[in-house]
Amino acid sequence: MLSIEQLSHVYPNGMRALDRVNLEIPRGMFGLLGPNGAGKSTLMRTLATLQAPSEGRIRFGDIDVLAEPGRLRATLGFLPQDFGVYPRVSAYELLDHLAVLKGIAHAGQRRDTVASLLNKVNLWSVRNKAVAGFSGGMRQRFGIAQALVGDPALIIVDEPTAGLDPEESNRFLNLLAEIGENVVVILSTHIVGDVADLCPRMAVLANGRILLEGSPAELMAEM
Ligand code: ADP
Numbered sequence: 582m583l584s585i586e587q588l589s590h591v592y593p594n595g596m597r598a599l600d601r602v603n604l605e606i607p608r609g610m611f612g613l614l615g616p617n618g619a620g621k622s623t624l625m626r627t628l629a630t631l632q633a634p635s636e637g638r639i640r641f642g643d644i645d646v647l648a649e650p651g652r653l654r655a656t657l658g659f660l661p662q663d664f665g666v667y668p669r670v671s672a673y674e675l676l677d678h679l680a681v682l683k684g685i686a687h688a689g690q691r692r693d694t695v696a697s698l699l700n701k702v703n704l705w706s707v708r709n710k711a712v713a714g715f716s717g718g719m720r721q722r723f724g725i726a727q728a729l730v731g732d733p734a735l736i737i738v739d740e741p742t743a744g745l746d747p748e749e750s751n752r753f754l755n756l757l758a759e760i761g762e763n764v765v766v767i768l769s770t771h772i773v774g775d776v777a778d779l780c781p782r783m784a785v786l787a788n789g790r791i792l793l794e795g796s797p798a799e800l801m802a803e804m
């Protein structure tokens with residue numbers, strides 16, 4: 582369970598991107614829906630411990646996230662909105678390297694981890710190809726594999742379907758839902774269709790505030 586209490590963030594220019602956000606996020610897929618500029622990325626980066634909020638409290642299980650960011654990072658998988666420059670290194674090498682960074686020292690165990698992740702996201706057949714040459718859909722699936730190295734209990738995915746065609750997008754979301762059964766997955770998006778079918782619970786963020794929270798059916802009734 583991820584618990585967010587009275588979380589606010591004001592950027593140096595005075596922009597209040599988050600305004601007293603309270604959320605209880607249970608295990609499974611949780612959708613964070615909101616228009617551009619709502620504060621979704623600010624919230625996702627704050628939860629991923631990439632930026633500190635102005636105020637508030639975040640707990641994940643027994644971890645006080647703001648006081649012990651290292652403990653959260655050890656169990657976090659983060660797929661940022663734009664995971665940037667795509668290296669010319671092969672998918673296999675990249676995941677293997679990440680596994681080293683995550684402390685999986687034993688070569689055999691690493692081989693098993695990397696192979697199982699590449700199979701899970703259906704990229705085993707292109708494991709020796711450079712990620713730089715991947716299509717948008719392949720990159721996002723590779724992003725899931727990256728986020729899953731080290732068996733995280735919390736997975737944060739920021740606007741994952743931007744730039745994907747509907748088929749790739751569905752494929753990606755179904756994969757995420759499969760993974761999401763036993764962990765906390767937060768999926769941020771401005772597309773209602775991304776969350777309505779897959780997330781048993783969701784919240785709507787606008788102007789840094791939570792406007793609505795509940796099951797998709799409850800929210801649709803209010804919107
Ligand atoms: P979303 O991800 O929902 O589009 P963001 O969290 O990126 O929203 O942004 C929320 C608001 O905060 C927007 O008005 C955005 O322009 C502003 N913002 C984001 N980052 C910064 C920053 N570094 N400095 C100032 N304002 C920012």
Ligand code: ADP
Pocket residue numbers: 617618622623662
């Ligand atoms: P998002 O889709 O998350 O809203 P943006 O394209 O708005 O992303 O922002 C990209 C980057 O620029 C982010 O790192 C964000 O923090 C920063 N940013 C966004 N708005 C502002 C702003 N008004 N002033 C300064 N930086 C900003």
